Amino acid sequence: MSTPTVVTGIGIAAPNGLGTEDYWKATLAGESGIGPVTRFDASQYPARLAGEVPGFVAEDHIPSRLMPQTDHMTRLALAAADWAFKDAGLDTAELPEYGMGVVTAASGGAVEFGQRELQNLWSKGKDYVSAYQSFAWFYAVNTGQISIRHKMRGPSGVLLTEQAGGIDAIGHARRHVRKGFPVVVSGGVDAGICPWGWVPQLASGLMSTEDDPARAYLPFSADASGYVPGEGGAILVVEDLAAARGRDAARIYGEIAGYAATLDPAPGSGRPPGLGRAARNAIADAGLTPEDIDVVFADASGVPDQDRAEAETLAELFGRYGVPVTAPKSMTGRLLAGGAALDAATALLALRDGVIPPTAHVSAAAPDYPIDLVTGAPREAPLNNALVLARGHGGFNAALVVRRAQ
Structure with a gap:
């Protein structure tokens, strides 16, 4: 039987903090990174x-x-991968190349690069298109560039399940570690703040069009009006516990104890959404019961119908107000393929320090949402097990249970 799969390194690039500890400090302080778009002129767009x-x-x-x-x-x-390696005290040059893998999440790929080159094609002609366009836009490019830079030639892959992708990538990383590969880099980092990345999200009708950063993204609030997009995410170093101890790893954040994924049924089928089943399966995969979960990091879409469905799922699983629920992504926006990985990293930091970060800008959950939403200030609590939930556009659901390092 394989030893537990653990996280030994974290690298974070987030809207409210560059680097893990800067991000964590800002998150506990309730500092938001949401503001007017600067990467392109968004003045003519509704969001x-x-x-x-x-x-x-x-x-x-x-x-x-x-x-x-x-x-x-x-x-x-x-950059996040470099920080994760440094945090783990791991020198990839000292490890067998075919013993290290990379699995990351993606949504649309490097859309900013792709947009620029297509504009060159349309406006100037094919001679002005970069040869790097052949791969730089590709949704697997983060996996490829990390593996090439660090000579990681083991099993690699990319998961395209939008916001759920970060959890799915971590789940697949655990699978590779259990097969005998001692180190897998995983997680997700995304960035689509450009017209090509903006318009498809606007077309979904789920984005907030509020102009006040403190009012635009209010998950589980009675005033919720949609989500705000963001960029960034987290990269994690995932290892076999025995291998990590064998190399005297600098730190162990926690164990990837449980994982599950489901797909929602087709609209109009009358069948229930799959988020609750994903959560139950992940908890069972960890060998736990709902009573063992100390905190939930919610998907928290900020879309009223979706928030209501998630709140009802949590109440059904844990009982009314049965477990603390938080949505620190209220300070970053939804990061597409980077969002769930950042939530997983945040959950590990919460377990490490015994504190639940707040949901920013929200004073309380809507009165008819029977959840214990952590708002206002961090809440200290004895934390052993955290459940992280994510839903991706298209019906993807993913759940991850992380356990505090023993």
Whole structure:
């Protein structure tokens, strides 16, 4: 029987903090990174707010030879991966190349790079299109660039389940570790704050059009009006516990104890959504019962119908007001493929420090949502097991249980 799969390194690039500890400090303080879009002129669009990663100077983190062939998204991912390796005290040069893998999540790929090159094609002609367009836009580019840079030639992949993707990637990373590969880099980093990434989200009708950053994204609130997009995410170093101890790992954040994924039935089928089943299966996979869960990091879409469905699912699973629920993504926006990975990293930090971060900008859950939503300030609590939930556009559901390091 394999030993537990654990997380030994975390790298975070988020709208309210660049680097893990800066992000965690801001999150506990309730500091939001949501504000007016600056990466393109959004003044003519109905939605004009986003969570943008502050203070990231790519040239400080990325070799010059990689700059022409990478998008903002991939540069954030490469930097986060470097930070995760450093945090884990892991030198990939000392490990067998075919013993290390990479599994990340993606949504539309590097859309900012792709948009620029297509504009060059339309306006100037094919001679002005970068040869790197052949791969730099690709949804698997983060996995590819991380694996190439660190010579990680083991099993690799990419999961395209939108907001659920970060959890799915971590679940697949655990699967590879259980098969005998000692180290897998996982998680997700996304960035689509450009017209090509903006318009498809607007078309969904789920984005908030509020202009006040403190009012735009209010998950579980009676005033919820949709979500705000963001960029960034988290990269995790996932290892076999015995291997981590064998190399005297600098730290162990916690165990990836349970994982499950489901797909919602077709609209109009009359069958229930799959989020509750994913949560129950992940808890069972961890060998736990709902009573063992100490905190839930909710998907928290900010769309009233979806918030109501999630609140009812949590009440059914844990009882009315049965477990603390939080949505720290209220400070970052929804990060597409990076969102669930950031929530998983945040849950591990919460377990480490015994504190639940608040849901920013929300004073209380809507009166008819029977959940114990953590608002206003962090809540100290003895935390052993956290449940992280995510739903991706198209009916994807994913659930992850992380256990505090023993």
